[in-house]
Amino acid sequence: MGLAERVKSRVVEPAVLRLLQWRCDPVARLTLPATKADPYPLYAQVRQRGLVRSPLGLFAAADHATAASILRDRRFSSSPVHQRGYRPPCYPPGDPRAGLPAADLLTMDPPDHTRLRRLVAGAFTPRAIAGLEPWIREVTVRLLTAADGAAGFDLIDALAFPLPIAVICRLLGVPAEDQAQFRAWGHEVAATLDPQTAATAQAQARGAELALTGYLQNLVRERRANPDDSILSALIAAEEQGDRLSSGEVVSTALLLLIAGFETTVNLIGNGTVALLGDPDSWDRLRHDPALVPAAIEEMLRYDSPAQLTSRIATEDVEVGGGVIAAGRAVIVFIGGANRDPGVFEQPDEFRIDRPDPGRHLSFSLGIHHCLGASLARLEGRIAIEELTRRYPALELAAPPTRRSLLVLRGFESVPVRARQVPSRSAA
Numbered sequence: 001m002g003l004a005e006r007v008k009s010r011v012v013e014p015a016v017l018r019l020l021q022w023r024c025d026p027v028a029r030l031t032l033p034a035t036k037a038d039p040y041p042l043y044a045q046v047r048q049r050g051l052v053r054s055p056l057g058l059f060a061a062a063d064h065a066t067a068a069s070i071l072r073d074r075r076f077s078s079s080p081v082h083q084r085g086y087r088p089p090c091y092p093p094g095d096p097r098a099g100l101p102a103a104d105l106l107t108m109d110p111p112d113h114t115r116l117r118r119l120v121a122g123a124f125t126p127r128a129i130a131g132l133e134p135w136i137r138e139v140t141v142r143l144l145t146a147a148d149g150a151a152g153f154d155l156i157d158a159l160a161f162p163l164p165i166a167v168i169c170r171l172l173g174v175p176a177e178d179q180a181q182f183r184a185w186g187h188e189v190a191a192t193l194d195p196q197t198a199a200t201a202q203a204q205a206r207g208a209e210l211a212l213t214g215y216l217q218n219l220v221r222e223r224r225a226n227p228d229d230s231i232l233s234a235l236i237a238a239e240e241q242g243d244r245l246s247s248g249e250v251v252s253t254a255l256l257l258l259i260a261g262f263e264t265t266v267n268l269i270g271n272g273t274v275a276l277l278g279d280p281d282s283w284d285r286l287r288h289d290p291a292l293v294p295a296a297i298e299e300m301l302r303y304d305s306p307a308q309l310t311s312r313i314a315t316e317d318v319e320v321g322g323g324v325i326a327a328g329r330a331v332i333v334f335i336g337g338a339n340r341d342p343g344v345f346e347q348p349d350e351f352r353i354d355r356p357d358p359g360r361h362l363s364f365s366l367g368i369h370h371c372l373g374a375s376l377a378r379l380e381g382r383i384a385i386e387e388l389t390r391r392y393p394a395l396e397l398a399a400p401p402t403r404r405s406l407l408v409l410r411g412f413e414s415v416p417v418r419a420r421q422v423p424s425r426s427a428a
Helices: 003-022 033-037 040-049 064-072 112-124 126-130 133-146 155-160 162-172 176-193 199-225 231-237 247-277 280-288 290-303 374-391
Strands: 058-061 309-314 318-320 323-325 330-334 395-397 412-414 416-419
Touching: 058 064, 064 309, 064 318, 064 330, 112 126, 112 231, 112 247, 126 374, 133 155, 133 162, 133 374, 155 162, 155 247, 155 374, 155 412, 162 176, 162 231, 162 247, 162 374, 176 199, 176 247, 199 231, 199 247, 231 247, 247 280, 247 290, 247 374, 247 395, 247 412, 280 290, 280 374, 290 374
Parallel strands: 058 330
Antiparallel strands: 309 330, 318 323, 395 416
């Protein structure tokens, strides 16, 4: 990086960002600690203004209709190659990321996206996901048995983290002895989705990405030589009309499965349980009627979405939300804001497990990039809440939970809980 670029990135850009934050530009305010702690007031401001254009060159939308329209519209792409001034990443010799394709399922356009998704979808059939339920429940029960409810435990460390990482490691065929390191890498790489300014955070995430990519490349080579019953082996063997995934595509897909299928499920369990703990009557209802849990999971996804935003780039001039987004311009879609649109959800800032039609949320996106692992996330969330409410007649926060300082993947770092004694119904 030359002197001019260093000055721009370290002096000019932060100064411009602070100025725009002072002027209440919603895009600039995304990086503020207060916004990360509670982004919903910002979403409400954007929603009231309709399609917002930021001096940073981005648009933003937080109302349900506009968000859904953008996510479904094929004229909007998730690939950065369409953005003005895009420069592809350049990796030094020997960097394992150089062997990966330029895009993955999240950032790929048809027809490449169609081909890759068709090959990967075979590993996520309803039958394949349903077959995991007994094992996922067994792992959940084992994790909760190891936690001492009377003495109290951290929900994130005891369940919300280890359950999804056990599932994704099983799917990818990661040996048990490597799971702790795998979790640490995934945790660091997930932070790359957030706008970062700290050089230390960027270096940590880059190191984790390098290590994880190298690990998965070695694992793919091992599974090519010695296939097992993992999804990774299924992806390697996947073939349709003579078409197969390259090694780079398998590694790229495995990386995506880790981030999209691990961190988001951690947040679903953590965010959802915290919301539920604020409503003891609902906890009691779920405990006595587990049939209500699937609808409660949808409300958890809506109320405090594990993934708060995504972005799309216009491939041509598109009229949307009362404005025009020019070709090459990006628009931020505030999923968390659309999920609290009062035009779609009555009293949206309230958590209601019996809310009518909570499944209208956009937490798994829409269109061609609708989350492939949505059914798996719902399954893990359902089993976690079923077992928590079954095991603990009453659970309460033992101390205030601690949020991660991230916006895109919104979740908790720590949720201290303890079992609370409740009087028997006969005593009452």
